[in-house]
Amino acid sequence: MYDTIIVGAGITGLQLGALLAADGEKVLVCEKSSRVGGRAAVVEKEGFKVDYGIHVVRYGPHSALAETCRRIGHEVKFLPLGTSYVLDYDGKTKVFPTGPKAFLTSKLFSFGERLKVLAMFSKIRKGGHEALMQQSVADWMAEHNISGGLKRYFHLVSGSMLVCPFVEKASAGEMLTNMKKVLEVGVSVMYPQGGWGPLIKLFTAKINERGEVRTGAAVEKIAVDGNKTATGVYVGGELIPAGKVVLSLPALQLDRLLAGLVDEAYLQMCRRIRPTSGIVLDYGLSSPVSDMNGLIYLYEPMSFGMFTSNVDPSLAPEGKQLLTWLQPLPQELFQDKAALKAKEQELEQALFNFFPGLKQAIQWRRALHLPLVDGVEVNINQTASQRPGFIVPGFNNLFLVGDSTGAPGAGGDVGHESVPLCYCAIKENARPAAE
Numbered sequence: 001m002y003d004t005i006i007v008g009a010g011i012t013g014l015q016l017g018a019l020l021a022a023d024g025e026k027v028l029v030c031e032k033s034s035r036v037g038g039r040a041a042v043v044e045k046e047g048f049k050v051d052y053g054i055h056v057v058r059y060g061p062h063s064a065l066a067e068t069c070r071r072i073g074h075e076v077k078f079l080p081l082g083t084s085y086v087l088d089y090d091g092k093t094k095v096f097p098t099g100p101k102a103f104l105t106s107k108l109f110s111f112g113e114r115l116k117v118l119a120m121f122s123k124i125r126k127g128g129h130e131a132l133m134q135q136s137v138a139d140w141m142a143e144h145n146i147s148g149g150l151k152r153y154f155h156l157v158s159g160s161m162l163v164c165p166f167v168e169k170a171s172a173g174e175m176l177t178n179m180k181k182v183l184e185v186g187v188s189v190m191y192p193q194g195g196w197g198p199l200i201k202l203f204t205a206k207i208n209e210r211g212e213v214r215t216g217a218a219v220e221k222i223a224v225d226g227n228k229t230a231t232g233v234y235v236g237g238e239l240i241p242a243g244k245v246v247l248s249l250p251a252l253q254l255d256r257l258l259a260g261l262v263d264e265a266y267l268q269m270c271r272r273i274r275p276t277s278g279i280v281l282d283y284g285l286s287s288p289v290s291d292m293n294g295l296i297y298l299y300e301p302m303s304f305g306m307f308t309s310n311v312d313p314s315l316a317p318e319g320k321q322l323l324t325w326l327q328p329l330p331q332e333l334f335q336d337k338a339a340l341k342a343k344e345q346e347l348e349q350a351l352f353n354f355f356p357g358l359k360q361a362i363q364w365r366r367a368l369h370l371p372l373v374d375g376v377e378v379n380i381n382q383t384a385s386q387r388p389g390f391i392v393p394g395f396n397n398l399f400l401v402g403d404s405t406g407a408p409g410a411g412g413d414v415g416h417e418s419v420p421l422c423y424c425a426i427k428e429n430a431r432p433a434a435e
Contacts, residue, residue: 002026032218079192133385288320389405
C-alpha cells in the first residue's frame with residue numbers, strides 16, 4: 001500500500017511527490033502518457049534540448065521551485081537573462097526595462113513617463129493591491145492616465161507576466177502584486193542551468209527511492225469509501241490502495257474522476273476556470289542569428305520569446321542556436337483551425353522581419369497550437385481567491401495541486417507556488433485533532 005498516490009506526473013505532481021518522499025513516504029505517481037514532466041517536458045531533437053514552450057522561473061533562487069529543491073537537498077543554479085528588448089509599434093527596437101536603471105535610459109518612455117513610472121513603482125512596492133483584484137488593467141491604466149510608452153509597457157507586462165495580453169480583463173491587482181514581489185526580491189525571471197530535464201530527473205529519482213513513477217497508467221476514477229474518504233485509485237480496472245490521493249491535474253477534471261460525488265457549486269467554480277492559450281514556435285537554427293540573451297517582445301503581434309541557448313549554451317549543439325516564441329491567444333480561437341494557422345503564419349512572418357537571417361538558418365521547426373499553456377488565465381473573474389484550494393471540500397484525504405489552484409502568482413508560477421501550500425495542507429490534515 002502506498003502512503004500517497006499522485007494523479008499526474010506534471011512538474012507540480014513530481015515536485016510534491018519528491019517533497020513527500022523526502023519525508024519517508026512511499027509515493028506512487030500515475031501518469032497516463034508515456035513520458036513525465038507534463039507541460040514542462042523536454043524533447044531532444046537533433047542535439048537540441050527543447051522545452052514545451054517558454055519555461056523561465058520567476059524570482060529564480062527566491063522561487064517556490066528553488067525552495068522545494070532545497071527541501072530535498074538540492075540547490076538549483078539559475079542563469080540570469082540579459083537585457084530584454086521590444087520591437088515597438090514604430091518599428092524601432094528598444095530596451096524593455098526589467099530594472100530601475102533601464103527605466104531611466106529606455107527609449108520606450110518619454111522623460112515625463114520615466115519620472116511617472118519610478119513614482120508608481122514606489123507605490124507598487126508598498127503593496128495593498130487586494131482592492132484592485134477585480135479591476136482590469138485597462139481600467140486601472142485609464143484611472144491613472146497612463147498612456148504612450150508607459151501604456152505599452154504595462155500592456156506587455158500583462159501579456160508576459162500574466163500571460164494575458166487582454167488588458168480589458170487581466171487583473172490589475174494580480175499584476176501589481178506580482179510586480180511588487182519582483183521589486184522586493186530584485187529578480188524578474190531566470191533559467192535553470194541545464195534546462196528542465198535535470199529537474200524532472202531529480203524529482204523522479206527522489207520518488208523512486210521508496211515509491212514509483214508509473215507512465216502509461218491512466219487513472220479511471222478515485223476510490224472513495226462510505227465516509228467520502230479517498231482510499232486509492234483505479235487503473236486498468238484494478239484498485240491501487242493508498243492513504244491519501246493528490247490530483248495534479250486541471251481542477252475541471254475532478255468530476256470525471258469522482259463520478260458525480262463532488263458538490264455542484266464547487267464544480268461550477270472549477271468549470272469556470274479559463275486557461276491561457278497560445279501558439280508556440282520553436283526553431284533549431286544551424287547558425288546564430290542574434291546575440292540577444294534576454295526576453296524579446298513584439299508589440300504587433302503581441303508576443304514574446306527568447307534564444308534559450310544564448311542563456312544556456314548546453315541546450316544547442318556548438319555553433320547552433322535555439323529560439324522559442326509564444327503568442328498568447330483567446331481560447332475561443334482554438335475552435336477555428338484556419339484562423340489559428342493564419343495567426344501562426346502572421347507571427348512567423350513578423351519573426352522573419354525582426355531577425356533577417358532566421359529563415360535561412362532554420363534546421364528544423366516546430367509549431368504547437370496549445371489550448372492549455374497555463375492552467376489559469378489571471379483575469380478579474382478568477383483571481384487566486386476565486387480558484388479552488390488544496391483540499392477538495394467534502395472529502396477526506398483528497399487534495400489538489402497545480403496551476404489551476406488558488407496559489408499566488410501567474411503563469412507557471414501558480415503551479416510551483418501550489419506545491420508548498422498543498423504540502424502544508426497535507427501535513428495539517430494529518431495532525432491529530434488534539435494538536
